[in-house]
Amino acid sequence: MTVATTWKQKLAGQVREDWAREIDIFETQIELRKKGKVEEKLFAETRLRRGTYGQRYDNGQRHDGEKTQTLPYPSAELTKGPVTMWDAPGMQRIKIPYGKLTADQLDTLSELAEEYSDQILHITTRQDIQLHFIHIEDTPDLMRRLAAAGITTREACGNTVRNVTACPYAGVCSTESFDVIPYADALTFFLLGHPDTQDFGRKFKVAFSGCKDEPCGLTNFHDAGAIARTRTVNGELKRGFEYYVGGGLGAVPYPATLFDEFLPEEELFPITQAVCRVFARLGERENRARARLKFVVKKLGIEEFKRLVLEERAKLRPDERWTSFLNDLHVTDEKPLKPGSELVPGNYPPGFEAWRKTNVQPQSQKGYSTAKVTLPLGDFTPGQGRLMADLARRFTGDSMRATVEQNMLFRWVSNADLPAFYQALEQAGLGAAGADHITDVTSCPGTDTCKLGISSSRGLATELHKQLTLISDQLDPAAQGLHIKCSGCSNSCGQHHVADMGFLGVSRNMNGRRVPHFQLVIGGQYKNNAGSYGLAIGAIPSKHVPKAVKTLTDRFVAEKLDGETFQAFVARIGKKEIRKLVDQLSVIPSYEQDPSFYSDWGDPREYTIGDLGVGECAGEVVPLVQVGLAGSERELFEAQLLLDEGNSDSAAARAFSAMVLAAQALTREKNSFLGEGVDEIVSEFRAHYYDTKLFFDPFSGGKFAHYFFRAYEHRAESASKEGAHQLIEEAQLFVEAAHQCYTRIAGALP
Amino acid sequence: MLSERLQLKLYLEPSEHFEVEALIPVFHRFIRDQLIKELLIDVVDYSHVPDGPGVVLIGHGADFYVGTLDGAYGLVYSRKRGGPGPDARLADALRRLINAARLLEQENGLKLRFKSAELSLRLTDRLHAPNDDATFAVTKAEVEALFARVYGGDVAVERLPASKEPLSLRIKASNSPSLEALLEKLGGPPDSAS
Numbered sequence: 009m010t011v012a013t014t015w016k017q018k019l020a021g022q023v024r025e026d027w028a029r030e031i032d033i034f035e036t037q038i039e040l041r042k043k044g045k046v047e048e049k050l051f052a053e054t055r056l057r058r059g060t061y062g063q064r065y066d067n068g069q070r071h072d073g074e075k076t077q078t079l080p081y082p083s084a085e086l087t088k089g090p091v092t093m094w095d096a097p098g099m100q101r102i103k104i105p106y107g108k109l110t111a112d113q114l115d116t117l118s119e120l121a122e123e124y125s126d127q128i129l130h131i132t133t134r135q136d137i138q139l140h141f142i143h144i145e146d147t148p149d150l151m152r153r154l155a156a157a158g159i160t161t162r163e164a165c166g167n168t169v170r171n172v173t174a175c176p177y178a179g180v181c182s183t184e185s186f187d188v189i190p191y192a193d194a195l196t197f198f199l200l201g202h203p204d205t206q207d208f209g210r211k212f213k214v215a216f217s218g219c220k221d222e223p224c225g226l227t228n229f230h231d232a233g234a235i236a237r238t239r240t241v242n243g244e245l246k247r248g249f250e251y252y253v254g255g256g257l258g259a260v261p262y263p264a265t266l267f268d269e270f271l272p273e274e275e276l277f278p279i280t281q282a283v284c285r286v287f288a289r290l291g292e293r294e295n296r297a298r299a300r301l302k303f304v305v306k307k308l309g310i311e312e313f314k315r316l317v318l319e320e321r322a323k324l325r326p327d328e329r330w331t332s333f334l335n336d337l338h339v340t341d342e343k344p345l346k347p348g349s350e351l352v353p354g355n356y357p358p359g360f361e362a363w364r365k366t367n368v369q370p371q372s373q374k375g376y377s378t379a380k381v382t383l384p385l386g387d388f389t390p391g392q393g394r395l396m397a398d399l400a401r402r403f404t405g406d407s408m409r410a411t412v413e414q415n416m417l418f419r420w421v422s423n424a425d426l427p428a429f430y431q432a433l434e435q436a437g438l439g440a441a442g443a444d445h446i447t448d449v450t451s452c453p454g455t456d457t458c459k460l461g462i463s464s465s466r467g468l469a470t471e472l473h474k475q476l477t478l479i480s481d482q483l484d485p486a487a488q489g490l491h492i493k494c495s496g497c498s499n500s501c502g503q504h505h506v507a508d509m510g511f512l513g514v515s516r517n518m519n520g521r522r523v524p525h526f527q528l529v530i531g532g533q534y535k536n537n538a539g540s541y542g543l544a545i546g547a548i549p550s551k552h553v554p555k556a557v558k559t560l561t562d563r564f565v566a567e568k569l570d571g572e573t574f575q576a577f578v579a580r581i582g583k584k585e586i587r588k589l590v591d592q593l594s595v596i597p598s599y600e601q602d603p604s605f606y607s608d609w610g611d612p613r614e615y616t617i618g619d620l621g622v623g624e625c626a627g628e629v630v631p632l633v634q635v636g637l638a639g640s641e642r643e644l645f646e647a648q649l650l651l652d653e654g655n656s657d658s659a660a661a662r663a664f665s666a667m668v669l670a671a672q673a674l675t676r677e678k679n680s681f682l683g684e685g686v687d688e689i690v691s692e693f694r695a696h697y698y699d700t701k702l703f704f705d706p707f708s709g710g711k712f713a714h715y716f717f718r719a720y721e722h723r724a725e726s727a728s729k730e731g732a733h734q735l736i737e738e739a740q741l742f743v744e745a746a747h748q749c750y751t752r753i754a755g756a757l758p
Numbered sequence: 759m760l761s762e763r764l765q766l767k768l769y770l771e772p773s774e775h776f777e778v779e780a781l782i783p784v785f786h787r788f789i790r791d792q793l794i795k796e797l798l799i800d801v802v803d804y805s806h807v808p809d810g811p812g813v814v815l816i817g818h819g820a821d822f823y824v825g826t827l828d829g830a831y832g833l834v835y836s837r838k839r840g841g842p843g844p845d846a847r848l849a850d851a852l853r854r855l856i857n858a859a860r861l862l863e864q865e866n867g868l869k870l871r872f873k874s875a876e877l878s879l880r881l882t883d884r885l886h887a888p889n890d891d892a893t894f895a896v897t898k899a900e901v902e903a904l905f906a907r908v909y910g911g912d913v914a915v916e917r918l919p920a921s922k923e924p925l926s927l928r929i930k931a932s933n934s935p936s937l938e939a940l941l942e943k944l945g946g947p948p949d950s951a952s
Binding site: 012013014015018064065070072073074077079080081082095096097115119122123124126127128140141143384385387388389391392394436437438440456457466467470473474610611612613 | 763779782783786789790797799800801802803804805806807808809810811814816818821823827828836838839882883884885886922923924
């Protein structure tokens, strides 16, 4: 017998033929790129479509707290994309459709983390698994091993249909209309590699929910969101979906718009296909920042968008896959390993009752419960992965779901088994209570590994988790139920808009140094599939954020009315009250008094970088710019208050005014005679900062300046509530970009 | 050594006061001042993960962890790619591990002491070094030969039973030389990246 010396040989015959071929092609692309026979941009798109991302410092530069050092990678001349070094470690995103993992798949993922990564598997906020610090040349084998376990990374990134997500309770939930999993499963593979999904200008995300009121599906911020519905037609119960389009978080979040209140089940696939075709045809290509479907829907209006989709639908050639899966909707059903049972009263293991209270929910099927494993920041080790796989085999018969809260959900645990299940978790260090509660803080990767991160969202989340866990036993139940979500930048991967308290990483110049901050985002709604989005109240120095959380939580507990949610509480006391807290916490000691404020959570390097000049020019001009930028933030806050009062036109006007003030403050750096006229400010800003690209940042280019120019063009138009909300978001981003630009021109940033 | 990828761990003496987060600034300094002859890239904090890798110093060819992945605190040298040929891999890994441990012991703020005679080895390459009797036999012989040379005295090599894990060995030497003495036997601090 020949001994396999490669994974390709070893797994021959165990991988779907088409998937094996795709991976072979990718491996060939790698070899061609190494020989310089594939252009770097093309290679970047190729690898991204296979979920193979870049990571922080992959440009070969890293600031060590004192200076920027070059990382001397061996293949220094070779890149895997623009400004992306070949040997720099990267991230592999692995699509897990609707978060479902079998025990064998989790074993495989654990092996891969052990052999190619840094011993950690990470669950994302969209039910994917990510492995970090992967070398590009390890990815083909990694993909083969996944493919042998029935997992493809195809279209995990790039301008494609991303992971199709769904409520992790689907099929076992008492509030669902019906189990959406057979639909999510079939749609995943219908859209994967479909010719109509290969030519987008940007990504496309789909989510399913079994009901409207709960948060589990989060359909409101997806490009296409389907909520299960039933309707009686001629005495027959019909299945369908309340179908939404054009939602999205990102820098400026848009709520999804209702496309059809009851899309019959047989129309779900063709309509989604038609939506994809319209998106491919009309979606923006040049300006990446305006390329998501939400902008198409917004630009056309839902009626015109719907007309175009229906027109496209009429042209589609019938495809048997649209409905063939309906012949057996039980194909995704799970068979519990054990019969249902009752939990027997007795001497439970220590900690069991607290865990059961927060992590266990009864299923709709009598005698069974779901049990959630709390995974801090969504991280777990290969050993813990294998343990969870074994628990699935031992207790449930193979069912697990990665959740958007970055935990692992087990379904079909027979109630009598709950103590033994908990005990096994506890022995592996996984028995923590508090899943989806205040201590279970959600976070994107932030500055730990993401190229776009501004502040350390994971560092903050870790600190909040530590501090809140210490007091969780004493917290009022209302406070325990709060959700905290952190993003390292404005791209919202941590979903900070839909938390009770959301935090989004920004930076500020203070006392002549750069200081990590987080914008406090308040007013978001998690329930109702992420029913509404919060707005930023103001920036808090990172090291003061735990104090802000504690103060807000205490005040909520002390002053809330009976049954009042945090969102309602904030609306009642008003954002001015919250803003007072932000203002109190905005002051920090000088660097000499306490340098810890000038570094980020979990990272002792000084956040302030470079040597700030103290010459006359800087000494005079810097404060003027800061005064102007502070003024623009005040305007923004006023805009929010006006919006809360229902005065959309005034709110929009204030938001635009905030942009003008920020532009003016910056532009006076270049033209000290700049006047107060809006036309002049816009014109001069364009000349000095946009045309010169001085306002551009390395990742977003001029997108924030475009927000300003567009607001200027439309400033005379009346604004809807939604329009004013979006303009405030855009103004917020513009002001943030102005802060960054100022920092760059002041010499404090590389 | 059959596997290019391997993880060699040196265990820490128990300490009441040790907090793994204290390694974060130390590892950042290792990068800044290039204290170890590896291409070092970043520091990652996994201290929130129970029985996890702890604090990780990420490198191009190898990583260093101080964590409790197998339940006990220790320093892991994890070779990922590159390095010397099969015959020199284990000795090279031991040299780099001992060197890093010595540097950590010299950090006054940490107050770390390693148990020089207690190690574990994992071959994290299931293709070239499957967890089977044949791989164990080859690896055990290599470990015994190296430890006889470097440590002197006897060495006990025990295979850990978990079948889904990579091949994992517990190594216990009868002698406990100082880290300096071990490093000297191994040729002194490495002078180039792996």
